[in-house]
Every structure is written in C-alpha cells, then in structure tokens.
Amino acid sequence: MSKTELKDEGNPWTLLGSNVMYDNPWIHVRQDDVLDPSGKKTIYGVVSAKHLAIGILPLDDEYNTWLVGQYRYPLGKYSWEIVEGGGKFDVDPIESGKRELLEETGITATDWQHLMTIHTSNCIADETAHLYVAKGLTFGESQPDSNEKLQVAKVPFKEVYEMVLDGRITDSMSVVTILRAHALMQEGKL
C-alpha cells in the first residue's frame, strides 16, 4: 500500500484545433493548436501508433529464451530483442502475442503471464506496449513475414540479462521485460 498520496491533476492544455500532418498504415501524425498550461498559444505535434506494441519473453524449463535480431530502420542499427510485434486494438493482445511468437520463432506457449504495460515515449507518442512471459513451450516451424529479415537465437536467460546490463540490448520493451523477469526469478516467482 502506498502511504504517499499522489493526486493526479486534470488536463491543463486547451485544444483550439487539429490538423493531420502525416498518415501511413503504421503511424498518424497530427499537429494540435493549443493553449499550453500557462495559457500561451503554441502547437503540439502528436504521433499516434496504429497498433498495440506487444513483447513476449518465451521461457523454457531450463530458463532459455529466444531473441530476435533485426535491423531497426528508424535507428539505423541492428538490434537484438525479445519477440515483438503489433496487434490490432480490438484484438486481445495475448492473441496477437501468440500469433507473433508463432510467426517469428515457431513456438506455441500454453502459459501466458502479463508482466507489465508501458508507454514507450509519452512526450512524443501514444504508443502502448503490453509485455508477457510465455511458458509451456512447444516447438514448430517459424512463419516469418516475407518482408522481414530476422535472426532467431536460443539464449540462456542469464546471458540475456547480462546483455541488458552491458548495453547490448537497448530496446525499451526488451529491457523492461528482462529486468522484471529477472526480479521475479530472484524472488522465486518465475
């Protein structure tokens, strides 16, 4: 129980008008004309994600997991990550996670545990990410999208944790999931 009372305050911004600045199948960018919290007239450019972000840490009985490696175009860098994908807003994110895990790794899992839901970049965007651990694994053939070029690697979880600590894994969804999973393991809860 929290002893500190933290009261949320309301919205101190006033919306005056809004214009679509960019739109594609994945993101929508609008510019709002607003009065800021001090009452000054200004603008706010808002990026909306058109999908839920979903991250999955599959975990077998020997505490191995599967990482996905891919070139992340916006960063211009290669990145090793947990299994990630997008889900439709009207689909249960666990169902989208099951589809993504199967496509990218060929794994199906019977035991899905929600770890955390985060907002990845709340100053710029509204993107929401749901993060899971998946256990009870069965292995089949991966079914990658033909337009993706992924590597999949089986890695002991303790090595993956080291990759977070030494900066080889930097993706926020992966970092949160791996840090939280490690804490649960330390507490004997995972």
Place this chain on the structure above:
Amino acid sequence: MSKTELKDEGNPWTLLGSNVMYDNPWIHVRQDDVLDPSGKKTIYGVVSAKHLAIGILPLDDEYNTWLVGQYRYPLGKYSWEIVEGGGKFDVDPIESGKRELLEETGITATDWQHLMTIHTSNCIADETAHLYVAKGLTFGESQPDSNEKLQVAKVPFKEVYEMVLDGRITDSMSVVTILRAHALMQEGKL
C-alpha cells in the same frame, strides 16, 4: 561473458528517396521510399527526436526519491515519473540532467551514476534516452519552465518500486530506471 555468439547482420533495406513530411522544434517526420528486406518497394515513415531524452532518479541517504507528475498530452493521461527532460545532442547528457533536475525539483547532486541507455520506440522513432541515478543531494528552489505545470513529490523508493509493479508508473524511462535501481539496491550496489 556471453557464450552465445550473436552476429549482427547489415542493413537489408535500400533507400530510394526521402521526403520531409512534418517538422516542428521537437520532432521531424520523414517518409523514405525503400526496398524492404525482400526487395519489395514500399515506404517507411520515421520519427526523429530533436533532443536526447534524459531521465534522473534522485536518491537521498534515506532512499527517498522525487517524482514529477504531469499531464502527458500525447497520451491524454496524467503520469507520475522520474525527473525527465530533453538535452541538446552536443551537450553532455549529465550536464543536461543537472539542469533539468535543478529546474524541476531545485535539487543539485554531486554523484551521478549512469544506469542505462535505451531506445524508447525503435520501430517508429530514433529517440535515445540516457538514464541516471543522482546522489549527494542539496536542496534549493525549483525553477520550472513557465509553460509547464508540474507536481513534485518526495516518495520513499520502495513505494516508487511498488508503483511500477502495480501499474501506477507506466513511462518506459521511469520503469527501466526504477527496476534497474531496485536490482542494484538488492545487490548492495546502490
């Protein structure tokens, strides 16, 4: 030491052309015409952040920290977070962090420890966040930007950790910082 060899591969995308779709003082949005990894012609909309993101967890000798509450306009939600701000790319992020901590909380700190650097949303944006713990605190007057409307609350770190676990804190930079700081405390290293 990692025993698993994970080889980064190169860039499988081919850039054909690029157009600026939106620009304001904080973000830049471009649409690239590309060949995707399968060779198919398509587009990629990339959001670039014009500042480094910087997050600071101030910590006093009794393991209290200071949270900042504010309405996050892109989310349309009130959010409690560690101290956060933007830094210029050509300024040492610790110097930007010192300025931000002073402005928002009135705190100066002598001992800055880099915890982690993350990419907040690497499928959409190139935003990079540097995360710190700041100790050796001295307290003065905050100097908030007149256009911000912030609450600042002193909270025991163990309550802040509970706020992450129960979903009251969802901001990715805050979640990563608090989870990592907690692990370091458990190991007697913070």
